[in-house]
Amino acid sequence: MIKRAWTEWRSGYMGRLLTESFFAQGPLYAVAIVAMIAVAATTAGSAFMMEYIVDAMTSPEMREWAAVIALGVVLLFLTKALASYIQSIYLARAGNRIIAMQQDRVYRKLLRHGISFFAQNESSDLLMRTTQGAQAARNLINVVVTGFVRDALTLVGLVIVMVYQQPVLSIMFFAVGPVALLGVRHLLKSVRAIMQQEFKSLAEIIRVLQETSAGIKIIKVFSLEDRMITRMETAILKVEERSNDIARLQSIASPLMEFLAGLAVAGVLVVSTLGIAGTEQPTAGQLMSFITALLMAYEPAKRLSKMRVQIEAAMVGVGMLFGLLDQEDTMQESPEAHDLLNGPGEIGLRNVTFGYHGSIPVIENMNVTFEAGKTTALVGQSGGGKSTIFGLIMRFYDPDEGSVEIDGQNLQDASFSSLRKKISYVGQDTFLFSTSVMENLRCSSPDATDEEVIEAAKAAYAHDFICDFPNGYDTQVGENGTFLSGGQKQRIAIARAILRNAEILLLDEATSALDAESEALVKEALDRLTANITVIVIAHRLSTVLEADKIVVVQDGAIIEEGNLDELMQAEGQFRKLFDQQFRKSKPKSLAEISDQS
Structure with missing residues (x-):
């Protein structure tokens, strides 16, 4: 059962993309992942350090440690800054390599096809699949890597800090996550269909530009400017509408999470200050560390909640890319093909x-x-x-x-x-x-x-x-x-x-x-x-x-x-009829006569 599920996953677009592209850039992603782990650890560490920062500021017996705590904060944020820089650089390099690799694969695939393939497929569609598909492949891997490594580990680290500082209060936070996930799940049904329509509209924009460039003389001669403008405006409007729809769907998760975060923080303050549910009165440092971790946790939580929407949107482009790569070559060389032997050329x-x-x-x-x-x-x-x-x-x-x-x-x-x-x-x-x-x-x-x-x-x-x-x-x-x-x-x-x-x-x-x-x-x-x-x-x-x-x-x-000419002229057949149509004034019967007339 497990083997079958693994095989099905590997044969799917996501599995193929990860095995063909992600692992091919393994060293680059390895460096990026190590940097992400460092970012996640330092983010959780900064929330944890809030306890010592506040206690050093409010508790006289902790003030002698202020310099050490300050130095620790500087080192913590310096490490986070360097890790963030390394993460960005290596993610970009790996992503750019994936785009280059996929575009190279697609172009080589196109050249293996016969003439009939290009007669059946519009160049605008091929251009969309090559450019947008490769970009979607990069985006999908970046979303998966950053989501499952940086955001997930950051969230786990912050949750650990919350539980360590205030285990009872953390329960209120855990109640918020499932509500947000249910809201995001409802959005996924619309994303794929909208993205497919957006790609079609983008292809129409490219098609209009190509036809304008190639047929500008006909457009000018027959005064087709208004018609072409209408086509372009229609395509642009459709892309704009689809983009707005996607932006709306992607943005719903953020306000939802913000509202739930506000409810959670308000509840935490009430519970912690009034001592409800048997909680002990926390120190100022513990409470600040907990609230800091809680607030910081909502950023990676929001990104994780939107990740499914981003994955669904990127999968449309990846599907277009693999759909092109998976097409059987319309013209194939025989496996036993050999070079033509030298000959006269008959x-x-x-x-x-x-x-x-x-x-x-x-x-x-x-x-x-x-x-x-x-x-x-x-x-x-x-x-x-x-x-x-x-x-x-x-x-x-x-x-x-x-x-x-x-x-x-x-x-x-x-x-x-x-x-x-x-x-x-x-x-x-x-x-x-x-x-x-x-x-x-x-x-x-x-x-x-x-x-x-x-x-x-x-x-x-x-x-x-x-x-x-x-x-x-x-x-x-x-x-x-x-x-x-x-x-x-x-x-x-x-x-x-x-x-x-x-x-x-x-x-x-x-x-x-x-x-x-x-x-x-x-x-x-x-x-x-x-x-x-x-x-x-x-x-x-x-x-x-x-x-x-x-x-x-x-x-x-x-x-x-x-x-030859003389034979066909004497035969009085179709060639003679064609000849007479082009040489109506005279009807020579031989090449010699034609040469004399010319």
Whole structure:
């Protein structure tokens, strides 16, 4: 029975937090706990010393001990001051380490997830769980440690002083505690629900800020300022209301304890002065020591009475934290994963069927080969599955059926690191980190020299405009490259991919943000640099893929045509229809005719 209860406690949030975080910071908490014991002992000692202080002031035979008593008081309070300082410092260090450790765990957990996880979870929710959850973990441990060590020991020490000085009068104090605990217990029912609502409102505030930052152009164009202000005001008001509710619940315990303390002190004075209940008339020092201990006992008693409320409030954030940590990784590396063997870089989809989140298949029973060292273009209407093919090749997702292979090796059996090394990617939605141009370029190849980075930038025709920046390659690009134009961002992304020098290059509308002249220059550079590597290109502008070694037409998750330009033009199929839609004025039948017209 005891073993089962221990197992259940350890598997709960409180048990896990204490075993994973508290014991991990054992040395720091050990020092803090020793300091707390000293604080508790000196607090009880200061109440006990009141007997000697008052007697030395009122009794002639005790006056000769006044200097010794005074020195003892100084040493007592000096010890308490030093212990309080040490307690605060080491509690803060341990708490800060717990926050750092939990946030690091959560971030590592997030990076282990696949793309689908981030598609299903809003960034504001993840941010709340990471920041507020880690803070709640720290607060919960601090409440437990300070409550069960400092406050509990302080209360016990003061009670001992009270019982020693006036055992009969102490009974009145003991009658007050259960009444206060019954009042606090009633509060706990509301705390958890209120805290859950407060976290949701905080997440909404973060969400509005993120959407404002990312969508400020749309907000301005469509005059959505008033709508966004209304959303923010609503979220802020809800947080304010929940915070007020929590403050009210946490504050009820203090007035309750104050009122009961007043009743107890009044009763003690009546009983002690009138000699009721057979009590002997105490000395002035004994009575002062007892009353001092009684009054001092109510502070730790109040904190202990509110501790349950604080624990319930913190448990909501801790539950959010562990809820995130406990989620199964949406993309896992096989336990027997091995590095991909070197090969020419042929990519194949074999009987692949895939649907996002188990829904209707986006790709169904697809078979296609992307030849090594050749350039293959994927064309077709939007929503046909072209970008999904890229996601499967980069193993952002695993197929529901079939396999994706590189040089005949199933990607589900390969290590993530070896797969990533083989692939470089440029997407239509260019992402840049909020750092310098140099660091954004070098992130694809951390060991690259400055000269190699500059050569890649030159190859992508980005070097000249980078040099025109005030700080050249050290220029900060802003959040997601906000200080750069769309074309500049895309050329930096292309240079980054070139610097990677991978065996496989995936280009998803990689030149869509470039003007015709820049596109021609970058295309020339890519043609030169992608010789003898496997390139797959997604493009809606057919003029950008006409020189591909093979063109694959994707429609409704299936390959409906494939071949070179001349073959597809002669076939009079879907590719020819797409071609005619984009080149309405003339209908050339071969690459030579297209070149002549251009």
